[in-house]
Each structure stands twice: as structure tokens, then as C-alpha cells.
Amino acid sequence: MKEVLFNTHDLALxxxxxxxxxxxxFLITLKKGNKLSNCLLACFLLTQAAIPLDNLINFGEAFRPFALNLSPNLFYTFGLAFWLEVPLLLLYIKSLVNKNYQLQKLDTLLFIPFVFYATYFTVDWLMAENSIKLAALKQNNIETTPLIDRSIYFFRECFRFSISVLCFLELQKYQNNIKNEFAELESVDLTWLKVLVIGFLAVHLNAIFVSLGIIMSYDIGIIVDHELLGLTSNYAVLLLITSLIFFSAGHSKIFQGIDDTLISEQDKSIEVFEPEKIQKIETYLLQNKPYLNHLLTLDNLASQLSMGSRNLSSIINRHFGKNFFEFINYxxxxxxxRLLLLEENKTVTMLDIMDKAGFNSKATFNTFFKKLVGITPTQFRKEYWENKNASSPH
Structure with a gap:
């Protein structure tokens, strides 16, 4: 019972x-939330389980002999997950940030490299005689790997890195356009997911260096410690996956998505809107003050005005020349x-003024106030009361 079965590196996997x-x-059986997002995240996590299993079978001292006795087909098969991992991550992000997102035919293009490699792998390995596979596995080592397999490995890592870049760009697109639907951004903070995507970007970039290191070490003769780079990736992935699960479980509800039609409409030519609709919006905002609701969204306001979200977004963007975020915060x-000029608010804290005016972020309050007024809220109140006291009769 004192025999060590796994080393530390195996345990991480x-x-x-x-x-x-x-x-x-858990995600597959979960009945709440976005079913498509949950399914895509579950599939992504399954690939993340298959990849360490592939490493354990091919390189684990305890797993390799067991797998060899069980079936030679276990070797390399789970490595197919490498081709599925990042496309699934990209689709998961798209399902989070795009309202009512549905899988499209173009999304299948992401899986073309997987189909090609799966076909090659089936013919080259799975359909080969067991005797040939066993002979190859018994004397298998990185040094004897054919150059074509190393080239495929390098292409695979470049593909994964490229799709990771698309994941990052998708988040950037969301962040750039989110102000068209939300008046406060605290509840739609993407920092955690962006950090995770950057983490996977780094892991996939490191994988490119590993593949290059193998080629340089065994085909060019320049020795590179690719094993250390590979082990570093294993621990990094464990950290990233743990973080992804923790933050997605705690923050996934914030992703309400953006309506792509609202974004595309901004590029159209200037329209002339009915004066009655513009008057209706202005009157409603002045009389009912819906902006006092910290969590006001475009959909909320459109519902209150009995208007379509797309129509309201068009009017705000093209008639008022602002996005929704700027429009409401104005x-x-x-x-x-108005609150700062009231006698009873002379000693009220700025946080209370901010809250009463509908702001949910001190940074947004100060930034917008100074941008529109030219001075900070504190200076505004101070100057007003100093001037008023100076002009009043003694």
C-alpha cells in the first residue's frame, strides 16, 4: 500500500x-439558464477531460502499460479533443454574448480541421493492424515520430491559437457594443472571462513553442526543453479550468447578450423619425424618470414606452447621437x-447623490459629470453655494 501510483504531474492531469x-x-442535467450555453460549456469541459487523459495514456508511467494491455486504439484517440476544444469555447462565448444565439451553418467551418484529421487518423492508425500498432507503441518515443505527424501537431497548435484569438475578438466586440443596451456596466463586467480567454491564448501560444521545440530538438538539432513547457501548460490548464468553473457558476447570469440587429443598424444612413415618438421618449424620461433605476436596460425602457427595442435603439443612436449608455447617463x-442645488442636500454625501440620481458606479458618475459639466460634482456644488452666499445680502 506504500507504493506510489502517480507522480505530481499525473495528479494534476x-x-x-x-x-x-x-x-x-452538472451542466448537462441543469434545467436552469441558457441550455445552449450550458451544453456548449459541458462539451468544452469534456474535451478538457479528454486531453489530460490522452496525455496520461501516452506519457503516464502508470497509465501507459495498462492502456497498452487493454487496447492500442486507446492511444492518440482522445487527442482528437485538441481539435474540438477551442471551437467549442468560441461557440460558448458567442452563445453568452449574443442574445437568442442559435448555431448557424457557418459555425460548422470551425470543425473542418477536426473532420480532416479524424479521417487521416482513422485510416493511418485505427484501421491499421494491431500488430503494427503494438510494435510502434513498444518502441514509441518522440525522437522517432514521423515529420508529418510533427507538422500536423504544429498546424494543430496554430489552429487552436487562431481560434483563441477569435474568442478574444468576440469579447472585444461585445464590450465595444454593450453600451447600446445597458445604462450601467457593473453587472456586465467581462474582466473574469477576458482574463480566462487570455490565459488560454497563452497556453495555446506555449503549445506552439512546444511543437517548435520538438521539431528543433529532433529535426534541426537545437535542444529545447519542450517537456518543461508542456508540464507548465498542464498546471496552467488546471488553474484556468478551475477558474472558469468558479466564475461561470457565479457570473453566468450577467450575460444577457446583445442583439446583433441593434449593432448592424447603426451603419445605416440617417433616418427621419416621427416627431411624436421623439416627443414621447423625451416626455416620458422627464416625467417618469426611469433612469433612476440602477439596472435600466434598453429592453426595459422599450417595454415602458411600448416601443420595439430596435426602433428605440435607432432613435437614440441616430436622432440623439448617443448610445444607450450615454443617453441615460446624460x-x-x-x-x-438638480439634487446638488437643493438646500437640503448641502451636506449630503456624493455617494447618496449618486445613488438618488440612478448611478450605480462612482467612477461612471464622476466621469460623466465632469465630461458634461466640465468640473467634478464636488466642485459644482461648492462653487454654486459659494457664489450664492457671496451674492446674497448680509
């Missing part, structure tokens, strides 16, 4: 497998100015 499998089962600044 086993932990990754266990976490991914456990959470993927009214909040005007409300905060």
Missing part, C-alpha cells in the same frame, strides 16, 4: 479530468445637478 467531468455532468447627470 487527474484533478483536471475529475473537475471537468463532474461539472460537465439624464442622470442632469438629475444629480
Amino acid at each position: 487527474i484533478f483536471t479530468m475529475f473537475i471537468c467531468l463532474s461539472f460537465s455532468v 439624464y442622470r447627470v442632469e438629475e444629480s445637478k
Whole structure:
């Protein structure tokens, strides 16, 4: 019982497998939330479980002999997950940030490299005689790997890195356009997911260096410690997957998505809108002050006005020349100015003024106020009361 079955590196891979499998089962059986997002995340996590299993079978001292006795087909088969991993991550992100997102025919293009490699792998390995496979596995080592396999490995890592870049760009696109639908951005903070995507970008870039290191070490003669780079990736993936599960479980509800039609409409030529609709919007905002709601969204306001979200977005963008974020916070600044000029608010804290005006972020309050008024809220109140006291009769 004192025999050590696994080393530390194997345990990192086993932990990754266990976490991914456990959470993927949870997501598949979960009845709440976005079903498509949950399914895509579950599939992504299954690939993250298959990849360490592939490493354990091919390189684990304890797993390799067992797999060799069980079936030679176990070798390399789970490596197919490398081709599925990042496309699934990209689709998961798209399903989060795009409202009512549905899989499209163009999305299948992401899986073309997988189809080609799976076909090659089936013919080259799975359909080969067991005797040939066993002979290759018994004397298998990185040094004897054919150059074509190393080239495919390098292409695979470049492909994964490229799709990771698309994941990052998708988040950037969301962040750039989110102000068209939300008046406060605290509840739609993407920092955690962006950090994770950058983490996977780094892991996939490191994988390119590993593949280059193998080629340089065994085909060019320049020795590179590719094993250390590979081990570093294993631990990094464990950290990233753990973080992904923790933050997606805690923050996934914030992703309400953006309506792509609202974004595309901004590029159209200037339209002339009915004066009655513009008057209706202005009157409603002045009389009912919906902007005092910290969590006001475009959909909320459109519902209150009995208008379509697309129509309201068009009017705000092209008639008022602002995005929704700027439009609502303009009214909040005007409300905060009114509050600051009231006698009873002379000693009220700025946080209370901010809250009463509908702002949910001190940074947004100060930034918008100074941008529109030219001075900070504190300076505005101070100058007003100093001037008023100076002009009043003694």
C-alpha cells in the first residue's frame, strides 16, 4: 500500500479530468439558464477531460502499460479533443454574448480541421493492424515520430491559437457594443472571462513553442526543453479550468447578450423619425424618470414606452447621437445637478447623490459629470453655494 501510483504531474492531469467531468455532468442535467450555453460549456469541459487523459495514456508511467494491455486504439484517440476544444469555447462565448444565439451553418467551418484529421487518423492508425500498432507503441518515443505527424501537431497548435484569438475578438466586440443596451456596466463586467480567454491564448501560444521545440530538438538539432513547457501548460490548464468553473457558476447570469440587429443598424444612413415618438421618449424620461433605476436596460425602457427595442435603439443612436449608455447617463447627470442645488442636500454625501440620481458606479458618475459639466460634482456644488452666499445680502 506504500507504493506510489502517480507522480505530481499525473495528479494534476487527474484533478483536471475529475473537475471537468463532474461539472460537465452538472451542466448537462441543469434545467436552469441558457441550455445552449450550458451544453456548449459541458462539451468544452469534456474535451478538457479528454486531453489530460490522452496525455496520461501516452506519457503516464502508470497509465501507459495498462492502456497498452487493454487496447492500442486507446492511444492518440482522445487527442482528437485538441481539435474540438477551442471551437467549442468560441461557440460558448458567442452563445453568452449574443442574445437568442442559435448555431448557424457557418459555425460548422470551425470543425473542418477536426473532420480532416479524424479521417487521416482513422485510416493511418485505427484501421491499421494491431500488430503494427503494438510494435510502434513498444518502441514509441518522440525522437522517432514521423515529420508529418510533427507538422500536423504544429498546424494543430496554430489552429487552436487562431481560434483563441477569435474568442478574444468576440469579447472585444461585445464590450465595444454593450453600451447600446445597458445604462450601467457593473453587472456586465467581462474582466473574469477576458482574463480566462487570455490565459488560454497563452497556453495555446506555449503549445506552439512546444511543437517548435520538438521539431528543433529532433529535426534541426537545437535542444529545447519542450517537456518543461508542456508540464507548465498542464498546471496552467488546471488553474484556468478551475477558474472558469468558479466564475461561470457565479457570473453566468450577467450575460444577457446583445442583439446583433441593434449593432448592424447603426451603419445605416440617417433616418427621419416621427416627431411624436421623439416627443414621447423625451416626455416620458422627464416625467417618469426611469433612469433612476440602477439596472435600466434598453429592453426595459422599450417595454415602458411600448416601443420595439430596435426602433428605440435607432432613435437614440441616430436622432440623439448617443448610445444607450450615454443617453441615460446624460439624464442622470442632469438629475444629480438638480439634487446638488437643493438646500437640503448641502451636506449630503456624493455617494447618496449618486445613488438618488440612478448611478450605480462612482467612477461612471464622476466621469460623466465632469465630461458634461466640465468640473467634478464636488466642485459644482461648492462653487454654486459659494457664489450664492457671496451674492446674497448680509
